[in-house]
Amino acid sequence: MPLLQACGFFIAGILFFAPAIAQENPSINTINLKPVQVAPHTYFVQGFAELGSSKNQNFISNAGFVVTPKGVVVIDALGSPTLALKLIGEIKKITPQKIVAVIVTHYHADHVYGLQEFKKIGAKIYAQAEGRSYLSSETAKQRLIASRVDFAPWVNASTRLTPADIWIDQTMKLTIGGTDFLISRVGPAHAPEDLIVNIPSEKVLFAGDLVFRGRIPFVGNADSRGWLAALDQINQSDPSIVIPGHGAYSTNPPADITFTRNYLKYLREVMTNAAVNLDPFEAAYLQADWSEYDGMPLFRAANRMNAFNVYLSIQAE
Template sequence: MTKKFASHADVEIKKVSFDKLAEGVYAYTAEGDPNTGIIIGDDSVMVIDTQATPAMAEDVINRIREVTDKPIKHIVLSHYHAVRVLGASAYGAENIIASQNTYDLIVERGQQDYESEVGRFPRLFAGVETVPGLTWPTVVFDKKMTLYMGKRKVEIMHLGAGHTKGDTVVWLPEEKILFAGDLVEYGATPYSGDAYHKEWPNTLDKLLALEPQQLVPGRGEALTTPRLCQDAIEGTRAFVSTMFESVKAGKEAGKSLADCYRDTYQILAPKYAEWVIFEHCLPFDITRCYDEAGDYENPRIWTAERDTEMWHSLQDAL
């Protein structure tokens, strides 16, 4: 049991891009690392996903300060994963907004997720010592809330489960710009260790129905044409559906998790192996698919110990 997580070999610092999508709307991306969205209203700023640590959030803040001196009043959490939320304290925001399901997941498994994610992917938690603890939402909604930032209308929506039970998207209806969180990836492998694979495609159909003109995925570059938005949503759906159907068929045939992992890896690799974090995600993804195809409707909690046990149990499967 000596083989490290695939992500431990990912030590290269990524190039950050800060792209203007419309007046007062920006995407902070970094070659497949977790993205952050920025919306500037008449009197304040909203940040969508905060980076993993306060130390890492400082670079986002510096970029914001290059374009506005308005206070950062609002943070939206697209979901509960530590890599998305633990930088929140750096912004000094008045409101930390999340879906009710996301709040419930933080209560149930936030600490375990924090500990397991730091162990899996240390590069994404630079300055982890600056994290003061879990990030707790201060504003919680069920299905939808609307926030007016002066004249700018911002819709914050939970359209269904997918990447997690509580996924939240931010939609600018006038500009038709969508911040999709990890419901949608582009050129990056969806992590689905806490996913609802049966429901995810239906949730993606709801995103397609919005007909976004621009889209910021959870990972990957900002997408600036309707065609690219559609490609990203449909590409994510194809990956998730193909993977789950393969594992489900194997499970129903009485195959072991290791056999399902090997078979499904071989199906996915020819098309998706070049996507960012493919080798890292697949063991977690396929393990969750195997659970969901069996007796676990809801994802089991990942702990640092469970991460290690699962990872090493599958290393000889290929």
């Protein structure tokens, strides 16, 4: 069975539509992006709370955009070139302004496979400098190879990894059309190159995958301790609205960030003793009470992997 990528990792055993089926039956191209306005000039589209697949075109993450008098700034590029083209089309329905910039919150595939379409129309891409390490890695290359099968035909031989035009070190203030975009590195956290994007005039903060809502987070090789610190930094920014990497936008950030925080804390709580004492992971996992989370989307796909990765990362701390 194929490997599927969900926010940068692979899960075996999910049925997918073969490329030939998709090409013979274009009617399966039924994924619609519906921008939701969350502030006077800010919109976002919400991905599905499921694993990426050919059926959903890898539309499992959020993206957003801000309209300014001098152009549109997009945050994240979605999980396939097809989705990016759809987002570009939706933006054109809202404003005649050109898309001038794309800010990448982190280089996980469900957020960046659409970048090439924004590059084609002249948008300048901004990302944190650690993203270069991912782009040059064997992991990135192999995931793209697998994605060309798992998400075909939406990710295919023409899909490529697109680097940033501007690599950000720690912080940057990008001003376009009189609107300030305060870009800050908060990684290593969910990823080594995590960025948050704060737009003070809109009172909106794009949190990327530091915040998950309505589904189990993907931990992967995250720095869970750094992630918890990053959540504190988001709260200190005191935005009125937070747009997460996955799930519905928040109008009560302190409360809605609590779910991600508590999940990470619980993973660390139940794994710490076993990790420090070098006790078997399996026993620690089976002894933990997962009842608060086991009914949530992607629990079966992600939770065991999350716990194991936290177990390993604590040993390395």
